[in-house]
Amino acid sequence: MTQQRIGIWIIGAWGGVATTAAVGLSALTKGLTGTSGLVSENPYFKKLNLRDWDQFVIGGHEIRDTSFVEAAKYFSENSGVFHPALLQAVEEDLKAFDENVKPGTLIHVGDTIRSLAGDAVRKFDTETLQETLARLTADIKEFQEKHDLGHVVVVNLASTEPPVDEAAKSLSLAELKDALENGVTSPVPASSLYAIAAMEAGCSHLNFTPSAATDLPAMIELAEEKQVLHGGRDGKTGETLMKSVLAPMFAHRNLNVMSWVGHNIFGNLDGKVLDDPVNKSNKVHSKDHLLTEILGYKPQTLVSIEYIESMGDWKTAWDHIHFQGFLDTKMALQFTWQGTDSILAAPLMLDMVRFTEREWRRGGRSGVMSYLSSFFKSPMQATTPEFERQYQQLEAWADAVSEE
Amino acid sequence: MTQQRIGIWIIGAWGGVATTAAVGLSALTKGLTGTSGLVSENPYFKKLNLRDWDQFVIGGHEIRDTSFVEAAKYFSENSGVFHPALLQAVEEDLKAFDENVKPGTLIHVGDTIRSLAGDAVRKFDTETLQETLARLTADIKEFQEKHDLGHVVVVNLASTEPPVDEAAKSLSLAELKDALENGVTSPVPASSLYAIAAMEAGCSHLNFTPSAATDLPAMIELAEEKQVLHGGRDGKTGETLMKSVLAPMFAHRNLNVMSWVGHNIFGNLDGKVLDDPVNKSNKVHSKDHLLTEILGYKPQTLVSIEYIESMGDWKTAWDHIHFQGFLDTKMALQFTWQGTDSILAAPLMLDMVRFTEREWRRGGRSGVMSYLSSFFKSPMQATTPEFERQYQQLEAWADAVSEE
Amino acid sequence: MTQQRIGIWIIGAWGGVATTAAVGLSALTKGLTGTSGLVSENPYFKKLNLRDWDQFVIGGHEIRDTSFVEAAKYFSENSGVFHPALLQAVEEDLKAFDENVKPGTLIHVGDTIRSLAGDAVRKFDTETLQETLARLTADIKEFQEKHDLGHVVVVNLASTEPPVDEAAKSLSLAELKDALENGVTSPVPASSLYAIAAMEAGCSHLNFTPSAATDLPAMIELAEEKQVLHGGRDGKTGETLMKSVLAPMFAHRNLNVMSWVGHNIFGNLDGKVLDDPVNKSNKVHSKDHLLTEILGYKPQTLVSIEYIESMGDWKTAWDHIHFQGFLDTKMALQFTWQGTDSILAAPLMLDMVRFTEREWRRGGRSGVMSYLSSFFKSPMQATTPEFERQYQQLEAWADAVSEE
Amino acid sequence: MTQQRIGIWIIGAWGGVATTAAVGLSALTKGLTGTSGLVSENPYFKKLNLRDWDQFVIGGHEIRDTSFVEAAKYFSENSGVFHPALLQAVEEDLKAFDENVKPGTLIHVGDTIRSLAGDAVRKFDTETLQETLARLTADIKEFQEKHDLGHVVVVNLASTEPPVDEAAKSLSLAELKDALENGVTSPVPASSLYAIAAMEAGCSHLNFTPSAATDLPAMIELAEEKQVLHGGRDGKTGETLMKSVLAPMFAHRNLNVMSWVGHNIFGNLDGKVLDDPVNKSNKVHSKDHLLTEILGYKPQTLVSIEYIESMGDWKTAWDHIHFQGFLDTKMALQFTWQGTDSILAAPLMLDMVRFTEREWRRGGRSGVMSYLSSFFKSPMQATTPEFERQYQQLEAWADAVSEE
Ligand SMILES: NC(=O)c1ccc[n+]([C@@H]2O[C@H](COP(=O)([O-])OP(=O)(O)OC[C@H]3O[C@@H](n4cnc5c(N)ncnc54)[C@H](O)[C@@H]3O)[C@@H](O)[C@H]2O)c1
Ligand SMILES: NC(=O)c1ccc[n+]([C@@H]2O[C@H](COP(=O)([O-])OP(=O)(O)OC[C@H]3O[C@@H](n4cnc5c(N)ncnc54)[C@H](O)[C@@H]3O)[C@@H](O)[C@H]2O)c1
Ligand SMILES: NC(=O)c1ccc[n+]([C@@H]2O[C@H](COP(=O)([O-])OP(=O)(O)OC[C@H]3O[C@@H](n4cnc5c(N)ncnc54)[C@H](O)[C@@H]3O)[C@@H](O)[C@H]2O)c1
Ligand SMILES: NC(=O)c1ccc[n+]([C@@H]2O[C@H](COP(=O)([O-])OP(=O)(O)OC[C@H]3O[C@@H](n4cnc5c(N)ncnc54)[C@H](O)[C@@H]3O)[C@@H](O)[C@H]2O)c1
Ligand code: NA
Ligand code: NA
Structure with missing residues (x-):
């Protein structure tokens, strides 16, 4: 049967x-x-x-x-x-x-x-x-x-x-x-x-x-x-996936994240809708909260999502993570994620x-x-x-x- | 006492x-x-x-x-x-x-x-x-x-x-x-x-x-x-730390890593010693094996470590990860790690x-x-x-x- | 004398x-x-x-x-x-x-x-x-x-x-x-x-x-x-200097720039003043106009300048240039500029x-x-x-x- | 006629x-x-x-x-x-x-x-x-x-x-x-x-x-x-084009280039041939000489060209330029070029x-x-x-x- x-x-x-x-x-x-x-x-x-x-x-x-x-x-x-x-x-x-x-x-x-x-x-x-x-x-x-x-x-x-x-x-x-x-x-x-x-x-x-x-x-x-x-x-598909994977590394290595800046560009229909600041606010919140949850403190954060038509469905995210290591030394990690969102x-x-x-x-x-x-x-x-x-x-x- | x-x-x-x-x-x-x-x-x-x-x-x-x-x-x-x-x-x-x-x-x-x-x-x-x-x-x-x-x-x-x-x-x-x-x-x-x-x-x-x-x-x-x-x-301090953190993400999302290229440059005494190909081979092996262990298959990998005097103790690593997602679509993640090695x-x-x-x-x-x-x-x-x-x-x- | x-x-x-x-x-x-x-x-x-x-x-x-x-x-x-x-x-x-x-x-x-x-x-x-x-x-x-x-x-x-x-x-x-x-x-x-x-x-x-x-x-x-x-x-010190150097290359190679996105982060006093949207508008205009002048057409552009305290005087700019070459093929150039502004x-x-x-x-x-x-x-x-x-x-x- | x-x-x-x-x-x-x-x-x-x-x-x-x-x-x-x-x-x-x-x-x-x-x-x-x-x-x-x-x-x-x-x-x-x-x-x-x-x-x-x-x-x-x-x-199509465009900027701004590292990866037939060190030496020389000609002095340089199969005709070049500005301050420019070579x-x-x-x-x-x-x-x-x-x-x- x-x-x-x-x-x-x-x-x-x-x-x-x-x-x-x-x-x-x-x-x-x-x-x-x-x-x-x-x-x-x-x-x-x-x-x-x-x-x-x-x-x-x-x-x-x-x-x-x-x-x-x-x-x-x-x-x-x-x-x-x-x-x-x-x-x-x-x-x-x-x-x-x-x-x-x-x-x-x-x-x-x-x-x-x-x-x-x-x-x-x-x-x-x-x-x-x-x-x-x-x-x-x-x-x-x-x-x-x-x-x-x-x-x-x-x-x-x-x-x-x-x-x-x-x-x-x-x-x-x-x-x-x-x-x-x-x-x-x-x-x-x-x-x-x-x-x-x-x-x-x-x-x-x-x-x-x-x-x-x-x-x-x-x-x-x-x-x-x-x-x-x-x-x-x-x-959780791109930049935020990366955050939920990388932030634990900084936390567990006790590397103090001072700032985490993430800029996203893409050009599909979703991007067009998110270009409306009202709709975008919903998304940005969803991308932003988890750093504090993982790290246990709130670094300065910035998340931008911008509609760039030529990108089509290719979401490119550049993240700059500025952190302090031993003896309060400042260091940086940058990544560029280039993925098709859908x-x-x-x-x-x-x-x-x-x-x-x-x-x-x-x-x-x-x-x-x-x-x-x-x-x-x-x-x-x-x-x-x-x-x-x-x-x-x-x-x-x-x-x-x-x-x- | x-x-x-x-x-x-x-x-x-x-x-x-x-x-x-x-x-x-x-x-x-x-x-x-x-x-x-x-x-x-x-x-x-x-x-x-x-x-x-x-x-x-x-x-x-x-x-x-x-x-x-x-x-x-x-x-x-x-x-x-x-x-x-x-x-x-x-x-x-x-x-x-x-x-x-x-x-x-x-x-x-x-x-x-x-x-x-x-x-x-x-x-x-x-x-x-x-x-x-x-x-x-x-x-x-x-x-x-x-x-x-x-x-x-x-x-x-x-x-x-x-x-x-x-x-x-x-x-x-x-x-x-x-x-x-x-x-x-x-x-x-x-x-x-x-x-x-x-x-x-x-x-x-x-x-x-x-x-x-x-x-x-x-x-x-x-x-x-x-x-x-x-x-x-x-x-495990820099690029390899990143590998042991990022590779599980690719594995668990079933994203097929086709190639992982990592180029390291730095200019301290350790770098000078590693500039000797014999000594370097020991290091490269140590940096390279874990991808296969984590992913369960061997992507094409490349690890270079080069002595660039002006960098001093600042180890800068650029990694390019080329992976395949759904419908065999090719995507890429790049990161640049800028840390003081010591x-x-x-x-x-x-x-x-x-x-x-x-x-x-x-x-x-x-x-x-x-x-x-x-x-x-x-x-x-x-x-x-x-x-x-x-x-x-x-x-x-x-x-x-x-x-x- | x-x-x-x-x-x-x-x-x-x-x-x-x-x-x-x-x-x-x-x-x-x-x-x-x-x-x-x-x-x-x-x-x-x-x-x-x-x-x-x-x-x-x-x-x-x-x-x-x-x-x-x-x-x-x-x-x-x-x-x-x-x-x-x-x-x-x-x-x-x-x-x-x-x-x-x-x-x-x-x-x-x-x-x-x-x-x-x-x-x-x-x-x-x-x-x-x-x-x-x-x-x-x-x-x-x-x-x-x-x-x-x-x-x-x-x-x-x-x-x-x-x-x-x-x-x-x-x-x-x-x-x-x-x-x-x-x-x-x-x-x-x-x-x-x-x-x-x-x-x-x-x-x-x-x-x-x-x-x-x-x-x-x-x-x-x-x-x-x-x-x-x-x-x-x-x-003209950083990102805009780069624009005035790179845009001619795209123009003279007839590579069609579809979009040019530039995100700047820094944390000095100048950055604090520019965090006021009114003051910032003056700066953004100054950074944005020359692409059209050099290329002879207006690509989609985006310039952000954000105050990130931890950066101090270190202005980091990430630019993503999306261009079309022969047979209308899309390609990209990215750069990261890390300079002390002053x-x-x-x-x-x-x-x-x-x-x-x-x-x-x-x-x-x-x-x-x-x-x-x-x-x-x-x-x-x-x-x-x-x-x-x-x-x-x-x-x-x-x-x-x-x-x- | x-x-x-x-x-x-x-x-x-x-x-x-x-x-x-x-x-x-x-x-x-x-x-x-x-x-x-x-x-x-x-x-x-x-x-x-x-x-x-x-x-x-x-x-x-x-x-x-x-x-x-x-x-x-x-x-x-x-x-x-x-x-x-x-x-x-x-x-x-x-x-x-x-x-x-x-x-x-x-x-x-x-x-x-x-x-x-x-x-x-x-x-x-x-x-x-x-x-x-x-x-x-x-x-x-x-x-x-x-x-x-x-x-x-x-x-x-x-x-x-x-x-x-x-x-x-x-x-x-x-x-x-x-x-x-x-x-x-x-x-x-x-x-x-x-x-x-x-x-x-x-x-x-x-x-x-x-x-x-x-x-x-x-x-x-x-x-x-x-x-x-x-x-x-x-x-002159990619990384070297960039060099011949960027090096004059460093020269004319009197920014002292300490090192210029360029790593190229691609996976086409040309790449396979260049994977032979003998053939490659011809190419590397051609990519390397012009910095000295433009700058008027020889910075430490490194050019690698590596065959990475998954890349196909997509030549990706990462360049790291380490330079000294005023008061001997060290700064960096990085770029990633992603182009189809042919x-x-x-x-x-x-x-x-x-x-x-x-x-x-x-x-x-x-x-x-x-x-x-x-x-x-x-x-x-x-x-x-x-x-x-x-x-x-x-x-x-x-x-x-x-x-x-
Ligand atoms: N990687 C990703 O693509 C990703 C990740 C996380 C969340 N999301 C979310 O998934 C959703 C879909 O993304 P997408 O790229 O397919 O967007 P999309 O704009 O291509 O598709 C959304 C579709 O919903 C339709 N729609 C809008 N309002 C509707 C309504 N009230 N009733 C029925 N249909 C409606 C639209 O006409 C459109 O066809 C978005 O909310 C996006 O933010 C996407
Ligand atoms: N992030 C990191 O710095 C890092 C990460 C992993 C592993 N390591 C390893 O740690 C070691 C130390 O790194 P480093 O940057 O301090 O290198 P370093 O070259 O600055 O220091 C090594 C010291 O060992 C001394 N030395 C060499 N051979 C010796 C011997 N036989 N007996 C006693 N002393 C000897 C040298 O004189 C030198 O002072 C290196 O093997 C390096 O590969 C470093
Ligand atoms: N790379 C660069 O640093 C760069 C490049 C291009 C333009 N600029 C411009 O140069 C200017 C200086 O940059 P900075 O980083 O030194 O900024 P800054 O904020 O450190 O210095 C500006 C100084 O001007 C003083 N000031 C403000 N209003 C004044 C007034 N009405 N009369 C007298 N003094 C006044 C402030 O108190 C401050 O000391 C800014 O306008 C900046 O946008 C800087
Ligand atoms: N952006 C670029 O693609 C670029 C830039 C600068 C220089 N080049 C050079 O241009 C050449 C062509 O690049 P490509 O990507 O087309 O390489 P390719 O390997 O795809 O093509 C080379 C062709 O030459 C043929 N060939 C080899 N030896 C030959 C011989 N003795 N007689 C006749 N044919 C022969 C091969 O069979 C192959 O079909 C290469 O030398 C490359 O280094 C390419
Ligand atoms: Na989407
Ligand atoms: Na300034």
Whole structure:
């Protein structure tokens, strides 16, 4: 008897990371690429008996009028990734995934994101809040039924929202529910509404963005109530990954970090949205807090993220770390990271979906998956900010699961 | 009743690292500097009740005719470290340490090191092997008695020797002893003779250099026989530290490292000795092996160490790491490390002496201290090549010790 | 018969660049340092028969309460420049120069600069505009007389002012004079008032800062009227020097620069003032315009200047240049410039004073010295923005002068 | 009446630079690419009335058994240049060029180059020296006739040969001729034989490699005798271009360069050949000499070129320049150059062919074209080593030509 397949429902389905994941999933299924960049393919996790790549189906919500095929072509031309031959080979799969993408919602996304919206999603501008939530939930359920999926993991890969209102942070679950059932405007932004729809539909939920979808206390409560799995916030792919790896070295060698300056430049759609100072503030905070946590004191820090069109998806980060060693001697470490942002992010999303499915398969598990901390810049309920120790937690989880 | 003080007997006493340690020890004792760069000052190790900085006395063996005072001045002028005011403040202590330095030996050190030798050590050119060993041992014992030291830790900080003969690697302890007692020429180089003298004198022994002093099977056997503590090889201070921190990131993110190129330039005396290809080969090997150990496969690697006079003690390393991510996409990380080599190394030596003293204080302990792995490029009996896991072993040891 | 000496009257006399110039001048006079960094010491200019270093006397205007001696000590401690032995050797000269420093003016300098002011200058807060101008002029004349100086070159080395009002840019000389003779508030800021005082006193005037002192049409007219020499704006020392050297390479190789990103970090007093966005805007403009001039089109550019305290006077600039070559292939050049800002700037100031004195010695010369273009980021009346061609103009001028 | 077209006869026709030139020439002809990277397309040279891109035909000598089509595909896959769509568009042209490629010669090329040779060229292993020269000359003449070409420029783009024997450097033209007409072995290597064949056939000759083809006194004499144009040696594309641009800045600012370290890594066929220390020595010399020429003194220099397979055609150079400024203060500039070597080189070759054709069109001109100095690392009869001054010579030549 064959197993039911697993759904990946992506918020921001036609974005850079999502499109890369779709291209990659098809390429993996067809054996057209190696497994570099996929954490779940590390030998250590063999014992987990994770689902094969051909066991996943992609769908999702979007606000722009485009398609996986178009987005992948643009990416290929603009950033020099995805060989044309590869694109041709996966085109059929992308077209099939395109069938599963539905218009999302623009509630509280801010002007910059709203300016991206196409006709399809604008048709729903006059919906009530209650209609929106019902529609989003129905979309996910329909996806699950249509493809006869054993489980669906909803992943937020949408543009970074502006920071959430302070008020939302103190809402209890009861208050949130009341507002959503009876209110006219939502106290929470789109990312949270998607998460609520996901949980209502009995899906696991992962937040790869710095948006509010996950951290609000009411959202954590809801995950427990609905008995679903929950993980986030903000994928850790480049400069921040480096920080979480290098800062422990300075801490453990007792090298006093006086200042840590990080300048990021890139030119993709995510960069354009982050060029809005409001949206950017959400991201910068997520990139900045962990130094203090790891070092135990606050060095002077600076993080800039700038949209430089020519870079395309190539995120280049220059970091200058000024530190004091023995006899108070000043020294410096500089690094330049040159990576394709979506190529770094997409496999991590696929990894987390696989690990989440494995946890769900154990049965009876719900709430925050803190052993996924190594994947996030601002992991919920993390017990350590150091990358290696977070990774050891993933290994420990794998040990526990495999011993069952 | 006051405790007896602890001796630090340094092979290569007037070298850069040793001199920096002497200046630093005095400055710490006088409260003239902070504790940056000292691992043993991390809050985690408070519970170990380590010996205070004023509890240590420095002496050692050398082959050049100079002094701590002179070497420190040269360093200060040439590399811009040690403020003249600091030098003045520590001068009395340095002079006192200078009293404890004795001529060493030039046996099998190779031509480049021999060319550095001064008159004092050349006087012993006609000694027999047996006389040399007896003299070296007597020097250490005299130091211990003269200063009424509770324990002496011997640390090798001498210039990097040429690689040891293959034959020496298969010598049993019995064969080695026989050769030393009855032979005319030594089967092992100076670094090993110093280690033997140390162990004969009942001292602990640490090897901060890539020289043969520690790894030979016969040496490890001898440490057990003499019931002394033993640690090495080659302090991990700059580029290699970075490798042992960054390579695990690539491994755990399953990013396929295709090539790792590292170019080191510096202009101190160590650099001059390493400019001899024979001596250099010993160092390059020590810097190169761990990538394969961490990654589980061998990327193309290149390590160069070049003597560039203008750099003085400022070791600048440029590393270019070329790796493949998802969909076989090529990306790159570059870093430039700009550190003063001796300033980085000296505190680690002091840390290890403190930790070694603490282990010795437990009583009844001997052999290789594998929990010191995080300090070495090529740690003996290491169970993991990853820096963070090595550091966790140090923490675990501290837990065990403090719970006694 | 001995020649009369030459005065250097510095606006911002106790600032970083000025103090470095004072230390350097004394060290040169005493033969305590080499001539690195001094353009006027290039063999090419031997034929100019420039004045010897012992022929110059320093004085100036300031607003802070400090001294050359104190400022030099702070610099030495904080940025690791000026060896203590050097400081001691030049102390007497610095003290003598200190005698020649007088309180300046705070007119239209903005809040950030005003916050630096000490008691000495605040005493003049209630002066009328006319009294201020008269006082500033008198200070310079007194300096000239007291030291029996053949000529005085006034150099602006004060903190960067906020941009000047648009209105000031269209003032005729007549209108400016009228406002200064009869008005209550000045239409121009302190830097211009100093320049006017200098010209009134018959002195040459150089503007090393991005402030308005020089470029206003009325100022250029005034220089002609008073028959004095005039040069500026904004010394070209680091990142911008690199731009004026590298951009011609891209232009002449027809490599299409798509984007040029430059991030500057430093931690001196100049950096603190530039941390005020108003003052910074003046500087950023000066650093940014020349790419378009050299390339003939406008690439996307980004210039940041950030105050990072730990850096002291060490300005570190990271530039990322993204360009397209043949077949529209994208490539990149990155550079990191690590220089001490004041050490780079001070000799250029001394060079320009020497060259200006030489021009003045020719007799009957006045107005903008456009052959000094290679020294400035925004040179007045420049005929080319390329560094090498500007330098050739300096050589050509030297040829002309020496042939007289 | 239509003009006759111009031939480009390439030694090393199927190499990286040559293939890129062939792809580029076809793409330019078809209007499929912009003109970035082509110096001759700078507006300044419009007045020269250079030949259009569709006026050139490519042929040449090779020793490997491959083709433009195959080489271009390999390049596209391996180094991520040449979009597959572009390759398809130019395939017909490449096939036509392939018809014009003939087997060359292996005389004195050394073992590393010989190991690349295919069957086609090995058939001529038993030829006499005289037969070889006659064959090479005949190939070029046949090319000219077959395509009815107005002029042929022969360009050496073959692998770097080992350094030439000292003896060859003192040969007079008469002695060289005698040896070639009557000798059994050639006193000069393949590159020179090709140049002789070119001149015998009345062609202009350019040497883009560090090989001996051009500099030998006898070769320069021959060019004059045969009344042909002659230019070389070693295209200036990356790190050395940077040196010739940056070193003048240090010189003119009187910043004392203490050391200049340059490490180059790349992974193309040229890199493989240069991995042979004998061939490499030729290149390193060419990259190293000009610092001393520009600075007027010899700083400590280090140039490494290492074959790192993963890099493909992407030459990455890290340079560390350590210099002393005012008051003997040490500072540093580092740069990282990331360019595709062939993409940088190919347009320069095309430019020089165009400029050479224009000089030939003037009539009655022969000998070394020293106004091409800006294109070469080791230009013959150069009067200045500075890039900008060399470029000005090209402009001055264009002025002179256009005024005729
Ligand atoms: N390395 C990385 O790429 C990385 C790392 C960490 C976090 N992230 C985050 O992941 C997210 C995706 O990054 P990306 O590069 O793919 O960005 P992107 O801009 O290419 O894609 C975002 C997509 O979300 C869509 N979208 C925006 N608002 C939406 C809404 N309310 N509902 C549905 N769709 C919506 C957009 O139309 C777009 O297609 C961003 O928030 C980014 O900050 C990315
Ligand atoms: N960051 C670091 O500095 C670092 C890191 C790892 C390892 N090391 C190693 O530590 C050692 C010391 O480094 P350093 O920079 O102080 O070098 P150094 O050259 O300044 O000092 C070495 C000293 O050893 C002395 N010496 C040489 N042979 C001797 C002998 N046979 N007996 C006694 N003395 C002898 C020399 O005279 C010299 O004073 C070197 O082997 C170096 O490779 C240093
Ligand atoms: N490499 C360089 O250092 C460099 C390059 C180009 C331009 N500049 C410019 O040169 C100037 C000096 O740089 P610095 O590093 O010495 O700065 P600094 O801040 O150390 O010195 C400026 C001095 O000017 C004084 N000052 C401010 N306003 C004044 C006023 N109205 N009258 C008299 N004195 C006044 C301040 O008190 C201070 O002592 C700055 O404008 C800077 O932007 C410097
Ligand atoms: N940026 C640059 O690429 C650059 C810059 C300066 C100089 N160069 C020089 O230009 C030359 C070409 O560079 P490339 O990257 O194309 O190298 P390549 O190795 O790709 O091409 C060289 C070609 O020459 C052929 N060849 C070798 N010996 C020959 C012979 N005796 N007769 C005929 N053909 C022969 C080889 O088979 C190969 O096809 C090299 O000498 C290189 O050092 C290149
Ligand atoms: Na992204
Ligand atoms: Na400054």
